[in-house]
Structures are given as structure tokens and as C-alpha cells.
Amino acid sequence: MSGEGPVPEDRELVLAAAAGDARAFEALYRRHRDYVLRLAGRFGLGEQDALDVLQETFLYVCRALPRLELRAAFTTFLYPAVKHLCLKRKGLLARFLPSGKLFGSGEGVPEPAVAPQGADDFPRLVASLPPGQREVVLLRFVDGMDLAEIAAALGVPVGTVKSRLHNALKQLRRTIEK
Numbered sequence: 001m002s003g004e005g006p007v008p009e010d011r012e013l014v015l016a017a018a019a020g021d022a023r024a025f026e027a028l029y030r031r032h033r034d035y036v037l038r039l040a041g042r043f044g045l046g047e048q049d050a051l052d053v054l055q056e057t058f059l060y061v062c063r064a065l066p067r068l069e070l071r072a073a074f075t076t077f078l079y080p081a082v083k084h085l086c087l088k089r090k091g092l093l094a095r096f097l098p099s100g101k102l103f104g105s106g107e108g109v110p111e112p113a114v115a116p117q118g119a120d121d122f123p124r125l126v127a128s129l130p131p132g133q134r135e136v137v138l139l140r141f142v143d144g145m146d147l148a149e150i151a152a153a154l155g156v157p158v159g160t161v162k163s164r165l166h167n168a169l170k171q172l173r174r175t176i177e178k
Contacts, residue, residue, distance in 0.1 A: 010074035018065040025065075028074065029058055035075055035143075036082050042138065043086035053085045060085075072152045075143065079153035125172055133168035136161055 010031070016024035036057050040050035060081050061068075070077060126134055139150045147165075151158045 011070045014065065014068055014070050014074070018068060025062065028061070032074060032078060033058075036078060039079065039082045040086050043083065043090065045086055045089060049089055053082060053089060056085050057082050072149050073145070076145065076149045076153045079139070079143075080155065125175055128175065129168050129171060133164050133171070136164040137168045137172075140165060 010028065013024045013028045013031075017028060033054055036054045037050050040053045045053060057078065061078075068077070126137055129137060135154070136150060139145045139153065140147075145153065147158050147161050150161045154161070
């Protein structure tokens with residue numbers, strides 16, 4: 001990788017990193033670290049725990065590189081790993097910390113992308129959705145994944161994604177109209 005020319009695609013970076021190119025791995029890390037931190041925040045982790053998940057995620061990536069074949073976006077590969085690590089961390093924290101305050105304030109963890117104009121209640125509305133629907137809405141409209149990428153990230157059929165998204169949007173419309 002040279003410092004000049006177009007930015008390499010994730011697929012090229014994965015191949016180069018798998019071949020031992022430390023600069024390619026660093027480029028993947030720099031390109032996707034904020035995404036991992038946003039996801040960790042979305043799963044309710046505070047700043048320190050989010051940073052731990054970031055480290056664990058890229059350790060996982062490093063171990064997976066020799067056999068990793070990207071068939072979709074790199075974020076599609078990262079999502080299930082980050083989700084698993086966040087839920088695992090939340091479970092561990094819940095077992096070992098007092099139930100009063102499990103996680104930090106979340107300060108320092110990047111916020112998800114800005115909601116559309118006039119949608120000041122977007123975070124509250126989305127939070128009111130059932131977890132499966134909320135997850136699909138966030139992946140689609142905050143992370144910008146297409147339906148096939150969401151299906152791959154969640155390990156479910158595209159039809160399930162469509163159904164969850166349809167039901168979520170229907171519920172959001174009903175809530176807004178009230």
C-alpha cells in the first residue's frame with residue numbers, strides 16, 4: 001500500500017492484511033473503528049467497555065484473516081462479531097457489578113448518524129420497537145446496509161429482514177400518527 005492513489009477497497013485490504021501487510025490491517029482498523037464504537041454504544045456499553053470491545057473485535061479480525069473471504073461489506077462481517085462481544089460483555093458486567101449502574105454514561109462513544117430533519121424523536125421512536133425490528137431499522141437507516149447485507153449480518157433470510165422492516169415501519173407510522 002502506498003500513500004498515493006485511490007483508497008483501497010476493504011476486500012483488497014483484507015487480502016493484503018491476510019498476506020501479512022500490517023499497514024493494510026491498520027487501514028482496516030482506522031476505517032472501521034468508529035463504526036465498532038458506535039455499535040458498542042448502541043448496545044449500551046460505556047466508553048471504556050466500548051474500547052475493550054473495539055480491541056477484542058480487531059483481535060478477532062486478526063485471527064480470522066487467514067480464512068476470511070469477504071462476500072459482502074466488511075461491516076457486514078463486523079456486525080455479528082461486535083454484537084456478540086457486546087452482549088457477552090454486558091452479561092459479564094451484569095454478573096459482577098451491582099445492578100444499580102452497570103455501564104458508563106456512554107460519553108465519548110460516537111453517536112449514530114444524524115436522524116432526518118424533523119425527526120427529533122427518532123431515537124425514542126426507534127427505542128420503542130421490539131429488539132429485532134429495532135436492529136433492522138438501525139442497520140438499514142443508520143448504518144446504510146441493504147437488505148442482503150442485513151440478512152448476512154444477522155444470519156437470517158432476506159424475507160425475515162423485509163418482514164421485520166415492514167412491521168417496524170408500520171409501527172413507527174402508527175406511533176407518529178397518534
